[in-house]
Amino acid sequence: MSKRNPTKSQRAVMELLDQGLPVEQIANSLGKSALAVKKQLSRIKRRVREGRIDPSPLPIERAASEPRIYLAGFDVFGRDAKEHGEHLKQLCRDRGFVGLYPLDGQVPSSLRRQDAARWIYAANIELIRSADIVMANLDDFRGSGEPDSGTAFEVGFAAALGKPIWAYRSSGETLVERVKAAAIGAEGGFCAGGYLIEDFGLSVNLMLACSTQLVVGGPAGCLDAIRSEVVEGSHHVGGSGLAKR
Template structure:
């Protein structure tokens, strides 16, 4: 059977997929049902495998060859969150990755506040499920020693799915060094709130440190480390790692 280029409808679906959008958002953008989009994607993938479609190049083929990285972090709360997201995605593209940024989806304007929150949650969960790797910004957020709670949740969810988790911090200071001690006891130092400051020589809580490969540096350094592992053909899993960049 001769190969052919994708139809206009197929290209529209594949281009949105290539942007990292989940099925529900693709359906919303095209005015279709999620079920119809899923069926269309399955048909496209089958025809690609069978060699019946031969675009140059196929977005879905690029997606198959380029690891998809979910960009977790409190960067979504920056004043320039959208612009920073584009910067992070460009860093990914420069290294042969597809960056999935939590703010890529457009929240339907008809949704009320809490419904909008649930929509964002569901969209981000779908993005994480679709990702090959999760990369998280674990710098302190709104307090010494504590990363963003939403990011911590996403790291845990990715770990539960068995996905490789990479993270970065701007410095290698340990929790014990960064959190001010207000008192000491037989078990160690306590913060002003009266809680023990864990001291395992780690820069973040052990549940994060043991589930992620941590790079000291920024997102570019972390992506470089991931790229290096991918090029070596070695597993990108592993926690308690510490690489200075």
């Protein structure tokens, strides 16, 4: 006998039951009598036992199966850092992901500045360890041509853990196109500080470019690419053990 998915009516009852609501409250929520809900639950349980329908997963089961994405980037330094973090996490939820934002934790107010820094470092390290995927904002930060150093560290740490890493930039311009050369030598252009502007046709330093799957666009476009390749494609993360922890 082939199984079928629960009907819309059955799913509504099951989801309220999963939330731990009593029969009377389920009945009130659905505008039904308690007796009608009890009869429907009995039918659902019988059909599940008979293998005629597949019950919907519990909320905790759904959460465990959703890929967790660590949202790396210098956005945490913005004036609207908290609001932007909520926006990023909503983008994740819209695509079936769980977003892990560096500012999610509450730093204890009793800590001195350097102790607070160590607390944040340890908290972010644990978030990266718990993530299935890391997504990084590699746009320029505090200077032309260079992403945020903290984000670069997090990308490197994730690479060392063997986690899939995705990144995004608002422009696909190469370093040579973006960094103004103050001098030209036999090796190529040199910046105002006297350092060679690397020319590999890449938009960021080769260690970042070669360790990430880089998307030109914003976080929404990057998440769409992740969903397309990792979730809807041949790979799967979140409960599958693809990402090393």
